[in-house]
Amino acid sequence: MTEAMRLVVAGGGTAGHISPMLAIADAVKVEQADAQITALGSPGGLETKLVPEAGYQLELIPKAPMPRSLNLDLLKFPFRFITALNQAKRVLKQSGAEAVLGVGGYVCTPAYLAAKQLKLPIFVHEANSVAGMANKLGAKSAAFVGTTFANTGLPGEVQVGMPMRSNVAQMNRTELRGEAREYFGVSGDKPVLLVTGGSSGAQSINTAISESLAELHAAGVHTVHITGRGKQILDAEGQLLAHEGYTQVEYVDRMDYAYAVADLMVCRSGAGTVCELAVAGTAAVLVPLPIGNGEQKLNARDLVAAGGAVLVSDDEFTKSYITENVIKLLEDQHKLEQMSQAAASLGQRDAAQIMARRIIEEVSTRRGAGQEG
Incomplete structure (x- = not known):
């Protein structure tokens, strides 16, 4: 019997990040009902309500936004970021993650770096026409980068559209x-x-x-x-x-x-x-x-x-x-x-399915390579 796939999805703050993240998670579950999915978010974001309501386990790590001016927060930033990174790494290890999906937001930067350090495949979805800083970082090491719009400037981007929960998409x-x-x-x-x-x-x-x-x-x-x-x-x-x-x-x-x-x-x-x-x-x-x-x-x-x-x-x-x-x-x-x-005439309904299948294919390929090795 094949072991259930283990995926960590990261994103938070607003519904603009959380909705596509949950849509992709749902699409993975449609393809593989026994998939174990853990969501990574930050305290105070809308994910603290929406993720549990959607039926997924939520793990929280502290926000560590990069200060935009010279002040005391700038001095504290390295310590805050290292804490967030270590906690993200802990979640990936404890969940046995085989891949990480990020959709943007403060939580994604430590999630991407933790995944890279643990040699896990990274998947990125960028919702906006202009890519955020976290996704610019994640895309550099990503196995697949899906975007809603063309020409966001992310390396290797493939325009797939916006992942949507099924009640809207269908x-x-x-x-x-x-x-x-x-x-x-x-x-x-x-x-x-x-x-x-x-x-x-x-x-x-x-x-x-x-x-x-x-x-x-x-x-x-x-x-x-x-x-x-x-x-x-x-x-x-x-x-x-x-x-x-x-x-x-x-x-x-x-x-x-x-x-x-x-x-x-x-x-x-x-x-x-x-x-x-x-x-x-x-x-x-x-x-x-x-x-x-x-x-x-x-x-x-x-x-x-x-x-x-x-x-x-x-x-x-x-x-x-x-x-x-x-x-x-x-x-x-x-x-x-x-x-x-x-x-x-512009409606695209299958972005979540495209992202889900790319994640599943990559994990399956890596499992096969591991067994052969």
């Missing part, structure tokens, strides 16, 4: 629509605007939407607003803001319902969101995060060029933009259908 928007409208409490046949700033929310988007509720309702639009954890919209009395034709929730586990219910979605252009919009065939107004290295604007490029989405800068996404542009779009069902079809 969703049929038309079939789910009735369930989704019931899930969000949408009655009748009103067009639905779904707004989300991602798992952590987006204050500027939330503010613009809350200021526009009267105009949206007057236009016959039902607004579903996923505000992000801790970013609820409150009224003058400190109560959860209520308005006719308005559903407010902090977080949604069923993003397939979110894509299905929306006639139009307003959202950030994180890599995962952009790729899921394409798979779902959901028209969107993309509002890239205004900070960082500009990767969100780059992530949106192909979807916008295809006609599946429109792009607006964060500072331009205001009440006037919503009344003059978003409502106008929602009143044009023909245009929304054209955008939906354009988005769907």
Whole structure:
């Protein structure tokens, strides 16, 4: 009887890292149900909730971000990093890992270095158009580098698309629509605007939407607003803001319902969101995060060029933009259908399976080589 494969997956911080990591883990389990998978994360990240909920063992190591200025943290950094590296190495040894998959985030740098020191094969998936520092390091020694977008600059990269959990990757928007409208409490046949700033929310988007509720309702639009954890919209009395034709929730586990219910979605252009919009065939107004290295604007490029989405800068996404542009779009069902079809033309559904099979093949090859030796 073949011994179960043992894999460590590393990533954390936000859903943008954790979702593709879990999607690949799930795909490995579909191929090899007895595979033993351990996730590596850091305290305080969303992985502390999402990984156990997905049914995987989670091991935590301390964050050791490289300070960007000369201060006391810079002096402490070597000690913090060595601690994180040693703890990552301990997890790899204790789990008997045969391979390490990293998707980015602080935890991946010590994970990659520990894997290299233990001579384990490294697999990297880069979600964004612009690769992060951890994945740039990991890719140098990787057995396989998969990317969502082309031309990230990582050595040996192969564009595979975005790994997605099966409920999104295999969703049929038309079939789910009735369930989704019931899930969000949408009655009748009103067009639905779904707004989300991602798992952590987006204050500027939330503010613009809350200021526009009267105009949206007057236009016959039902607004579903996923505000992000801790970013609820409150009224003058400190109560959860209520308005006719308005559903407010902090977080949604069923993003397939979110894509299905929306006639139009307003959202950030994180890599995962952009790729899921394409798979779902959901028209969107993309509002890239205004900070960082500009990767969100780059992530949106192909979807916008295809006609599946429109792009607006964060500072331009205001009440006037919503009344003059978003409502106008929602009143044009023909245009929304054209955008939906354009988005769907870019959908890639099998990235998780591609990554999983490359990992399994490499471990199998190494086992065979070991037996021959």
